[in-house]
Amino acid sequence: MxxxxxxxxxxxxxxxxxxxxxxxxxxxxxxxxxxxxxxxxxxxxxxxxxxxxxxxxxxxxxxxxxxxxTAKGEKVALMIIRKHRLWEMFLVEKLSFKWDEVHDVAEQLEHIDSDKLIAQIDKFLNYPKFDPHGDPIPDANGKFQLQKSVPLSSLKLSEHCIMTGVVDHSSAFLQYLDKSGIVLGNDIKIKEVIAFDKSLQIAVNKKNTLFISNEVAKNILVIIK
Amino acid sequence: MxxxxxxxxxxxxxxxxxxxxxxxxxxxxxxxxxxxxxxxxxxxxxxxxxxxxxxxxxxxxxxxxxxxxTAKGEKVALMIIRKHRLWEMFLVEKLSFKWDEVHDVAEQLEHIDSDKLIAQIDKFLNYPKFDPHGDPIPDANGKFQLQKSVPLSSLKLSEHCIMTGVVDHSSAFLQYLDKSGIVLGNDIKIKEVIAFDKSLQIAVNKKNTLFISNEVAKNILVIIK
DNA sequence: ATTATTTTTTAGACTAATCTAAATTTAATT
DNA sequence: AATTAAATTTAGATTAGTCTAAAAAATAAT
Known part of the structure; x- marks a missing residue:
């Protein structure tokens, strides 16, 4: 053969x-x-x-x-990064891995060679633009979403954003987010900024209103809509 | 280090x-x-x-x-087969791969080393006992489902099974199966049981719907999923 | 029971990726 | 500008997996 x-x-x-x-x-x-x-x-x-x-x-x-x-080398690197980040997303979103558990497995999965596989994973995840750490995922042509993630604490009143990741990966923080129902991809709107301590009142997915401290806001990464 | x-x-x-x-x-x-x-x-x-x-x-x-x-070598082999078959199942069930497209990718994926990953994939697929080709999937201890085959005629409405063999080996019967597109390893679901003559309406591989007589059903061996 | 054939193993060599130790080039310091 | 220090490269080995060609063992055939 x-x-x-x-x-x-x-x-x-x-x-x-x-x-x-x-x-x-x-x-x-x-x-x-x-x-x-x-x-x-x-x-x-x-x-x-x-x-x-x-x-x-x-x-x-x-x-x-x-x-x-070279352009060729960069393309190869970007495709590996694309695969790595899509697999991390898959592990977190579909297989309930914690954000800090995904790296080693993704290091292996990123080398699997199948265009169809990665295209289908991308589709299965509904074409995410950011991985669970808030890092941007290059598209099939190696292009990034040109907007980069910023901490939620940097937003102004009534600004609208999408959660893309976290700064602090401790399980204490992740558990807090879990309990508060704040999930990757959520739509977040700033409803009030308390001048005194910079704490925020936010609306998650246009309904779930809650208060978060500035400390928490600094650890949530978002892209502005 | x-x-x-x-x-x-x-x-x-x-x-x-x-x-x-x-x-x-x-x-x-x-x-x-x-x-x-x-x-x-x-x-x-x-x-x-x-x-x-x-x-x-x-x-x-x-x-x-x-x-x-050796026992040790067999255990290793079984774990690779387990991973291979679970990945094939995943590709077909979740990423809409065709049965004949999965092999090469599964050959790569079967070597990914992560107990948690394979446990989660297993759970995600709801602990399948057979892969898309009808081959049994060893469990985490390397044990196969030791379920024995029964005639298709013994199943109840909406039960789900995998074809494993035939009772009648006559070429007339085998040709009939061939013509009907019923192949070893096929997924079969009972869609209707006609009380009058115990004939069945079945879905083969989740799409191909056909009617078979009780006589035929008695000669098709399956394992219940 | 010898001879012929097939199967399997050994011997020696090759490639990819790594290493240590030595040599070379560049950068920093007087 | 000369010397020292740091960074980089070369030279020569090593390991995993593979190969070809030749030798050895097992099997088959006369």
Whole structure:
């Protein structure tokens, strides 16, 4: 049986590209040592991989000069991040994982290779734009929703928003949200801002009115509608 | 950082164990060549792996004598089969994959390592006992449903079952089944029982509705879901 | 019961990803 | 500008999994 060798990237290559992508969010060029630290490996191993990724035209690399991603490399990285975040969403929304339990499993699931699978998961979740940590989920073309999440505490009176994530992942906080019926994707409107302590009166999904402290509001991430 | 070497099996080891398990369903001992063929590899590679699996006490192996699984090896194989079949079920039931589209993806998903994940998928699917092909799904202890087949004619209204075999093996009957599109492993639901002659209206695979006589129903063996 | 054939194993080599230790290049400091 | 320190790369090994070709064992056939 003939086996088409479709230019696939190994798990390891994918992980390097993802690490480089994340490091590039802060810097314009990333160093060998930074990658080694992030990947929990040694600089010599990184150098070897950089040559390989460079040969495959996934990164821009000149000896001793650090690396950046090519358009092709960035696309690959974004698709992995897309898969990672969609799987995290799936685990939380459909399989009742806690927000702090999903990472290790998503690290594995992000490498599953099936366009149909990820398209169906996306659909099953109703095309979420943010993952449970409030991070944006790139679409199938690698484009992000251009709005980024902000703390609920930064909103003004009568502003309208959608809950996208949390800052504090402690189970104490998550349990509080649970008890209060505040769930990812909820529509939240600021009904009153108490000047004294910056506590808020909010309407959740246009009916459930409740009071939350500024401390809580600072830990809830939202996008403004 | 100290890395605990938790006796994990690689993807490759898992695939060998699964292949051996499947070959053992027909034979009491399996040969190097049979494994090579199933794994799409060469006999020499198989020999190397057999030594490794034997060292890990996952198989019983004596040079030139073929192999069988140890209790430990069988447990590992069963857990992979469990994961494979649960994932297939998930893909078909929740993500609207067709039966013939699920295999390749399930081959990847079966190696994801997370007890919680598989427990939750099982729960999410409401603890199915059979996969979309009618194959039984081992439980978390590696036990299969030891339910015995009964004639379809013994079921009550709206009961749900899986076709497992026939009583009458005549070619006339088998041709009738073929023509009616009733295949081993099919999901069958009793939609109506005609009191007068005990004939049935059934839904095959949740869509294909047809009428069968009591005579036919007596000759179709099923297990109740 | 020998010989021929098939099956299985060994020997030696290859690739991907990693490592340590040494060499080289760049950056920082006097 | 010269020297020291830090970062990076090279050289050479290692491990998992694979391969080809040759050797050894088991099976089949005369």
């Amino acid at each position: 003939s086996q088409i060798t479709l230019q696939m990237n190994s798990f390891t290559e994918e992980n390097y590209l993802k690490a480089i992508y994340k490091l590039l969010e802060n810097e314009t060029v990333v160093t060998t040592n930074a990658i080694a630290e992030k990947m929990n490996t040694k600089a010599a191993s990184v150098t070897d991989m950089l040559k390989k990724l460079s040969d495959k035209k996934l990164i821009n690399y000149q000896k001793y000069q650090g690396v950046s991603l | 100290s890395q605990i070497t938790l006796q994990m099996n690689s993807f490759t080891e898992e695939n060998y164990l699964k292949a051996i398990y499947k070959l053992l369903e027909n034979e009491t001992v399996v040969t190097t060549n049979a494994i090579a063929e199933k794994m799409n590899t060469k006999a020499a590679s198989v020999t190397d792996m057999l030594k490794k699996l034997s060292d890990k006490k996952l198989i019983n192996y004596q040079k030139y004598q073929g192999v069988s699984l």
